[in-house]
Amino acid sequence: MELERKKRKEIENFGLLDDDVFFDVLSRLPAKCLLRLKSVCKGWCRLISDRIFIKVQSQTLEPIVGFLIQQRFQWCSDDIKIITHIPVALGSAALQQSVFSFLPDDVVVLSSCNGLVCCRSCFPFSDPAIYVCNPVNKDWIKLKWTKPDKEDSVVLVFDPCQDMVDCSTNFKLVRVRQFETASEDLYFSFDIYCSSTGAWRVSQEICYCSDKLLKNKGIYVGGILHWLTDGDEILTFNVENELSWLISVPVSAAQIESDYQSCIGESDGQLYYVMISENGLQFWFLEDYFEFKWNLKYSKTLEVLEEEHPNFLCNLHERVRRRPTIDSNPWMDPLAFRDGILLIRVCAKIFLYHVETSKMNEVCYVSGLGTYSSYLPTVLPYSLSLVRLT
Structure with missing residues (x-):
């Protein structure tokens, strides 16, 4: 004192x-x-x-500075330990792969929220733990991870406008898991960790849904968590009142005759649904949560994209059209979206696409991220923060 x-x-x-x-x-x-x-x-x-x-x-709205990307093996149970930070301003900084070297263990990134990052121990586990950290000042907190499951979806919730006080920084973790009832119905349940109490508890809320979580991460927008599923719906969970519901995506699989890939993200404080298919690249934002009303904000056909970026997207339309409907490694894949910037994989390369300007920057080959694996990587938008955890 x-x-x-x-x-x-x-x-x-x-x-x-x-x-x-x-x-x-x-x-x-x-x-x-x-x-x-x-x-x-x-x-x-x-x-x-x-x-x-x-x-x-911390009340200042922090812009995105980059993306954290970590690859996953499709058939091997071990985790890939390399985490790459892709800066949005590629001209001023190179790719970084030592962002989390200050932590005592190799980790897998799970979630990022307002400058803080949640990670877990790499598999195989020796002392399984969950870490909440700030890479800027290298502050970190280690939490016990009982009954570890590498497929758990754990999302960090931190609102600097509400959760930061003079003497401490409060945050929550939300773990979503899927179970089956005796009648073989599937539902999601939610476990909540509060840093103020230092304990986990099971929420009374459940959400019946037969779809699986896709890309296994949550997006926090306006006090609500969102998970993309492999069906035509988005799982949501209001952290404050602990209510969940399902939101239909703007375009269902039945309306699309070709293969498509999608992701969800945030821009201007709104939830976005990004989809790429034979019909082109589309950006939808959710205007009304109660009526599930989506508006199409941006749209580009594949032909126009190819005309604008011939060096990057040669024969784009033809390659997407010929791609098999069921493919775990699609030719194009929107990986993450934040603040008008889309990180997208095209074949064996990673690109940054700026929606407002239609500018496209080549980042690297997939192999430059550590391995050649492009199977459902974890990709998190990242912004800087001065917040202290200790």
Whole structure:
């Protein structure tokens, strides 16, 4: 306590109070800028590292800085340990594969939310654990993982506007699992971990659904978690009131005569459904949760995409059309979408596609991610945060 009082006194002596112009201006800047400004002087470094400043700055909407991608083996039970960070600004930074080297174990990424990342131990397990961490300041918390299952979908929920207080950072984990009733009906159940209590509990809510989770990760938008299924529906769970329901996707499989691939994501605080098929690349956003109303925001035919990017998408339409309907390794696959940026795999290459400008950047070959496996990789949008966990 004495050390904390001295630190705050030093900040006050530096002339940086809550109502001071420095505090007011700096707290409006994104984390990426503040990380550079910490080196200006010791006073700014102390201010930017202070929990009260971080709490105020966390109200700033942080833009996406990149994607975390980790490949998976299709037939082998072992986990691939390499995690690659793909920066959105490819010209200013190269791919990074040591983002989580500060953790004591090799991990598999599970979820990312407002700058914090949830991971689990790699299989085969020796001391199975779940980690919640902030790669920016290398803070991390280790949680016991009882009854580990490498297929568990565990989603991190962190809202800096609500869950950050002066002395601690609160978060929740939601684990969704599918079970079968005696009458062979399938349903999803939800387990919730609260950092404030340090314990797991089983929610009373269940959701009957015969579909399986696709790409095995949840998207947190407006207090609601969303999971894409391999059917025509999206599983949702309201974290606050613990209610779940199913949302029909904007275009069902019956309406599409060809093979298609899809993913869900977020942009401008809205849930998006991204689909690519013989009909082209489409971006839908959910306008109304109660009426399940979707609006088509962007659409490009395959012919137009090929005309715009002939060096990347040669014979795109013909290759997609000839692709078998059932294929675990499709020719094109939208991997993740956030803030108007789509990470997409085309054959053996990874690209960034900017929706507003139609700009397309080649990232790397799939083999550049560690292995040649392209089977349902885990892909998480990532933004920076100054939030401290310890």
